Amino acid sequence: MDTVTLGPAGTYSHRAASAVSAGDVSFMESVRDIVDAVAVGDADRGVVPIENSIQGSVTETLDALADTDGLAVVREVVTPIRHALLAQDDGFDAVASHAQALAQCREYLDATHPAVDRRAVASTARGVEVARNDETTAAIAHPDSADGTELDVHGSGIQDRASNETRFFVVGPASERTPAGGKSSIIVYPNANHPGLLLELLEPFADRNINLSRVESRPSGERLGDYVFHVDIASGCYEERTRNAVADVAEIAAAGWVRRLGSYDTEHVA
Amino acid sequence: MDTVTLGPAGTYSHRAASAVSAGDVSFMESVRDIVDAVAVGDADRGVVPIENSIQGSVTETLDALADTDGLAVVREVVTPIRHALLAQDDGFDAVASHAQALAQCREYLDATHPAVDRRAVASTARGVEVARNDETTAAIAHPDSADGTELDVHGSGIQDRASNETRFFVVGPASERTPAGGKSSIIVYPNANHPGLLLELLEPFADRNINLSRVESRPSGERLGDYVFHVDIASGCYEERTRNAVADVAEIAAAGWVRRLGSYDTEHVA
Numbered sequence: 001m002d003t004v005t006l007g008p009a010g011t012y013s014h015r016a017a018s019a020v021s022a023g024d025v026s027f028m029e030s031v032r033d034i035v036d037a038v039a040v041g042d043a044d045r046g047v048v049p050i051e052n053s054i055q056g057s058v059t060e061t062l063d064a065l066a067d068t069d070g071l072a073v074v075r076e077v078v079t080p081i082r083h084a085l086l087a088q089d090d091g092f093d094a095v096a097s098h099a100q101a102l103a104q105c106r107e108y109l110d111a112t113h114p115a116v117d118r119r120a121v122a123s124t125a126r127g128v129e130v131a132r133n134d135e136t137t138a139a140i141a142h143p144d145s146a147d148g149t150e151l152d153v154h155g156s157g158i159q160d161r162a163s164n165e166t167r168f169f170v171v172g173p174a175s176e177r178t179p180a181g182g183k184s185s186i187i188v189y190p191n192a193n194h195p196g197l198l199l200e201l202l203e204p205f206a207d208r209n210i211n212l213s214r215v216e217s218r219p220s221g222e223r224l225g226d227y228v229f230h231v232d233i234a235s236g237c238y239e240e241r242t243r244n245a246v247a248d249v250a251e252i253a254a255a256g257w258v259r260r261l262g263s264y265d266t267e268h269v270a
Numbered sequence: 271m272d273t274v275t276l277g278p279a280g281t282y283s284h285r286a287a288s289a290v291s292a293g294d295v296s297f298m299e300s301v302r303d304i305v306d307a308v309a310v311g312d313a314d315r316g317v318v319p320i321e322n323s324i325q326g327s328v329t330e331t332l333d334a335l336a337d338t339d340g341l342a343v344v345r346e347v348v349t350p351i352r353h354a355l356l357a358q359d360d361g362f363d364a365v366a367s368h369a370q371a372l373a374q375c376r377e378y379l380d381a382t383h384p385a386v387d388r389r390a391v392a393s394t395a396r397g398v399e400v401a402r403n404d405e406t407t408a409a410i411a412h413p414d415s416a417d418g419t420e421l422d423v424h425g426s427g428i429q430d431r432a433s434n435e436t437r438f439f440v441v442g443p444a445s446e447r448t449p450a451g452g453k454s455s456i457i458v459y460p461n462a463n464h465p466g467l468l469l470e471l472l473e474p475f476a477d478r479n480i481n482l483s484r485v486e487s488r489p490s491g492e493r494l495g496d497y498v499f500h501v502d503i504a505s506g507c508y509e510e511r512t513r514n515a516v517a518d519v520a521e522i523a524a525a526g527w528v529r530r531l532g533s534y535d536t537e538h539v540a
Contacts, residue, residue, distance in 0.1 A: 051489075051494070052489070053489055053491070053493060053494040054489060054491050055329075055489070056329055056487075056488050056489045059325075059326055078494065161491055163492065163493050163494070165494045167494065194481070195476075195479060195480070195481035195482075195504075196476045196479075196481070196482075198472065198482055198485060199469070199472050199473065199475075199476045199482070202468065202469050202472070203469065205469075206465075206466045206469045209465060209466075210465070211464070211465035211466070212465075212466075212467075212468055212469070213495060214487065214495070214497075215468060215485070215487065216486075216487060217326075217484065217485065217486060218326050219321075219322070219323055219324060219325070219326045221323070221324050221431060222433065223323060223433050224321070224323040224348065224433070224435045224437065225483060225484070227484075234465075
């Protein structure tokens with residue numbers, strides 16, 4: 001079972017993929033590439049970040065899922081983000097990491113290393129690579145990234161907020177949609193705009209006492225104010241109430257489309 | 271009347287600010303800096319991008335508005351994004367621009383300049399600066415950026431979608447909230463999570479036949495699944511139905527807070 005995720009080795013995506021994959025994990029450079037690889041059958045599973053508790057939605061993932069046919073979400077994985085400051089020794093005057101990781105450690109850096117230059121690179125793993133090759137540069141990444149390298153952990157749990165978690169979707173071909181799971185995701189493009197439209201789209205769930213865990217709007221790309229809605233609900237696709245609610249939504253969105261991504265349960269990995 | 275916006279000179283933010291400002295326009299490096307400058311009285315007005323018809327919300331702006339007291343949205347400006355390819359001559363082998371501008375012209379670049387290297391820089395204006403200093407690098411920016419420079423326009427209207435617009439908010443101190451305007455924005459943090467909560471928050475508007483033009487959720491930063499909601503409605507703050515609806519929302523969000531950003535009309539500038 002081949003799994004693809006965002007590389008290089010050592011990213012938080014890699015950690016999530018390793019936790020849920022029995023086979024090989026290989027790397028791609030963008031979420032779009034991963035989703036495409038699964039859709040055309042070049043990979044069995046893709047692991048993509050969907051939401052972080054501080055940064056919010058990963059819009060690249062929402063848009064790739066909305067644009068791609070033939071995919072299912074088969075699992076959901078939540079993993080804590082724990083940042084550490086890694087360096088060869090104390091003599092660093094710069095710190096390299098993904099822009100989001102730098103932002104998530106801003107208060108720590110302001111307080112402990114105000115004079116150190118902050119350099120945004122493509123991934124936390126790339127920052128580690130830089131720090132391994134350059135003793136004047138530190139990295140911010142998971143503390144395990146220092147294992148087996150010349151890097152020391154100079155500070156651990158340095159993110160500004162104690163609660164920092166990222167949700168990942170494990171995607172597979174639609175044919176392998178799981179029969180069970182207590183949460184479901186759908187994407188709706190109503191291709192319409194009138195007073196009360198969003199409310200109409202949400203009522204079929206409320207009428208059946210189905211909790212909406214998340215509603216996110218993304219531009220359709222057609223015109224300003226025209227949206228695609230991503231809806232997560234706390235109810236399985238196999239449940240009659242879910243099937244009926246989604247059927248009602250499909251009727252409201254008759255001028256557009258509804259994509260049923262499938263059902264899953266949340267798994268927490270360390 | 272001093273106005274601050276995202277610099278350097280020549281950005282789309284600068285174009286929007288110039289169109290609505292009678293006085294001086296000066297530049298800052300981040301939305302957060304602009305919002306702070308207006309909140310503490312260092313500037314009279316700030317012009318910040320809130321949403322693009324292709325890329326979606328500018329989350330940095332949503333979060334800065336949610337975090338800052340004492341601000342009002344006094345105007346809304348919508349401006350078309352029109353990209354051009356600018357270079358000293360035909361001998362370029364790279365193109366520099368903001369990552370979003372490069373993404374918005376991907377199909378054009380694939381078709382006409384597949385071998386040209388794409389380099390992401392901090393702003394479209396910074397790309398123009400690079401192209402002016404380096405004849406091997408082109409820029410993507412508004413065609414007016416070539417005026418008075420050695421750069422020629424090698425392609426105009428090169429964005430992949432005809433409809434590409436950005437909405438900007440003009441923010442001022444809360445004391446200058448305008449008395450009129452047919453659209454309003456509020457931010458709600460319910461600090462609660464139960465089945466039907468989002469629906470409850472939207473019903474006060476639907477019950478009064480007020481159209482929701484946009485609902486966006488942003489993480490509260492407290493825990494995964496806990497959100498701050500940004501709500502735009504097609505109704506003025508001065509209207510009784512709006513006041514009553516927002517009062518109902520404030521009651522539902524009694525454990526959290528509601529921020530009334532004010533009312534405005536949409537102005538389109540070229």
